[in-house]
Amino acid sequence: MSDHQSAVAEPELAPPEVARPKFKPEQKQEVKRQPRYSVILWDDTDHSYDYVVLMMKSLFRLPIESGFQIAKEVDASGKAIVLTTTLEHAELKRDQIHSFGKDELIARCKGSMSATIEPIGD
Structure with a gap:
């Protein structure tokens, strides 16, 4: 190097910091699941199987066969869990x-079917 040039020191770059988890590796984080609820469709004499099948297809995207099975269950036992x-x-x-x-x-039908929700046990 000549007298007129001075050596410029390159600054040393520190490695980037890595984010560290706030918990110790041996700790387990528990995943908390939301409670589950069943949607129950109740039987009445003012709705046809075709109505139930159409409703299950429209609201729940169920195939016709599944909607028919729900209609049969509602008719036979008075209710069915649909979801x-x-x-x-x-x-x-x-x-x-x-x-x-x-x-x-x-003709005697005045409105929609009845449904309720109930929590399911663990």
Whole structure:
């Protein structure tokens, strides 16, 4: 190097810091699951099998065969569990059943079918 040039020291770059977890590696984080609820469809004499099949297809995207099985179960035992899910989703599906409308195939029908939600045990 000449007298006029001075050596410029390159700054040393520190390696990037890596984020460290706030818990010790031996700690296990528990995943907390949301409680589950069943949507229950209740039987009545004012709705046809065709109505139930159409409703299950429209609201739950079930195939016709599955909708027919639910219609048979509602008819035979008075109720059927149509879905088990989180509380918010169960409330939505119950409300959609309640607002589905009347069965046009049965003249005495005045409105939608009845549905409730119930928590399931662990």
